[in-house]
Amino acid sequence: MGIDVGLCHETIKLPKLEQSFSLNSGAQVFFGGYVRNHHAGKQVLQLFYEAYESMALKILHQKAEAARQKWSLDQVWIRHRLGEIPLGEMAVAVLTASVHRQEAYQANIWLMDQIKQDLPIWKKESYADSSSEWVICSH
Amino acid sequence: MDQCQLELPENILVKDLLPFLFQKKERAENFKLPPLRYAVNESFVADETLLKDGDCVCLITPVAGGC
Numbered sequence: 587m588g589i590d591v592g593l594c595h596e597t598i599k600l601p602k603l604e605q606s607f608s609l610n611s612g613a614q615v616f617f618g619g620y621v622r623n624h625h626a627g628k629q630v631l632q633l634f635y636e637a638y639e640s641m642a643l644k645i646l647h648q649k650a651e652a653a654r655q656k657w658s659l660d661q662v663w664i665r666h667r668l669g670e671i672p673l674g675e676m677a678v679a680v681l682t683a684s685v686h687r688q689e690a691y692q693a694n695i696w697l698m699d700q701i702k703q704d705l706p707i708w709k710k711e712s713y714a715d716s717s718s719e720w721v722i723c724s725h
Numbered sequence: 726m727d728q729c730q731l732e733l734p735e736n737i738l739v740k741d742l743l744p745f746l747f748q749k750k751e752r753a754e755n756f757k758l759p760p761l762r763y764a765v766n767e768s769f770v771a772d773e774t775l776l777k778d779g780d781c782v783c784l785i786t787p788v789a790g791g792c
Contacts, residue, residue, distance in 0.1 A: 619792030635790075638726060638783060641767040642790075666790060677792045698791060704769070706783070707790035722787040 589654060591646040591664040593639055598665045598676045608660040613687035615694045619678040621671050625721065629714035633677065635668045638706040642666070649700045653682070656696075657689040664697065666707065739763045739782060740772035746784075761786065 590601075600616075607614060621633050650662040661683035671677050680697050684690040701707075712718045731745050740763070762785040763770055769785070776782065 621792065633792075636726070637790075638764075638767075638785075641764060641783065644767050678790065702789070702791045704788070705790040706764070706785055706788055708786070709789040721789055 589647065589650045589662045591643070591650050591662070593637060593643060593646075593666050593668055595667070595669045598667055598679050600679060601663060601681070603681075608683060610685065611660045611683040611690075612685050613690045614661070614681065614683040615687070615690040617678075617680045617694050617698060618676050619698070620676055621673050623673050625711055628711070630673070631712045631714055632673060633671045634710040634712070635666075635671065635677065636708050636710070637666075637668050639668070641706050645705055646701075649697060649704070653693045653697050657682075657684060657693040659684050659689065659693055662693070662697070664701075666701065666705070668707070733776065737776050738772070739765060739770060739774045739776055742776070742782060742784075 603614060603616070621630070623630050646664055646666070650664060653659060654662050659682055661681065663681040664679065666678045667676065678698075678701065680694050680701075682690040682694045682697070684693070708720055710718055710720050727750070729749055731742075731749060733742070733745055763772065763774070764783040764785055765774060765776070765780050767781070767783075
């Protein structure tokens with residue numbers, strides 16, 4: 587399967603896990619990041635993501651390739667959604683597959699950390715009190 | 726995102742770009758937010774990177790991908 591990364595402006599459509607699975611892989615790890623209804627004590631209504639898209643895509647490819655080599659992954663699949671995202675919907679998804687589970691787990695965590703640290707994507711939260719704010723968050 | 730073209734002196738470092746940007750665009754004052762990172766031609770670079778003609782520089786304020 588190799589590497590498949592991308593940005594999207596609509597609902598993230600996940601691959602069918604069994605169909606995307608390589609027979610070489612014994613483990614597949616999926617992470618989904620969802621829009622929650624609170625942050626720092628404020629009631630959140632929705633998120634808005636803006637990106638430097640061409641650079642973000644380039645970095646996503648670089649990170650995915652680095653992870654594939656470091657953990658000998660069979661598969662890296664990543665999507666990050668942009669624009670307005672309502673509560674409860676998925677903003678980011680990372681899928682990793684490898685021969686054994688440890689590599690897929692570690693690579694998945696590392697990729698999410700890299701996405702939060704280095705991807706030129708910015709997030710604005712809209713709150714119930716009608717205010718909004720561009721946030722800095724590494725949780 | 727906002728963008729503009731700048732005429733710069735030769736042998737200028739990416740970290741020394743801001744005063745020229747402030748002259749061009751008042752809104753650039755917003756970029757004083759630390760910690761600022763620089764990207765040249767869509768790759769992150771060190772502050773001491775020498776700019777050359779035609780480079781595309783992006784001032785990266787703290788990012789917040791993921792959830």
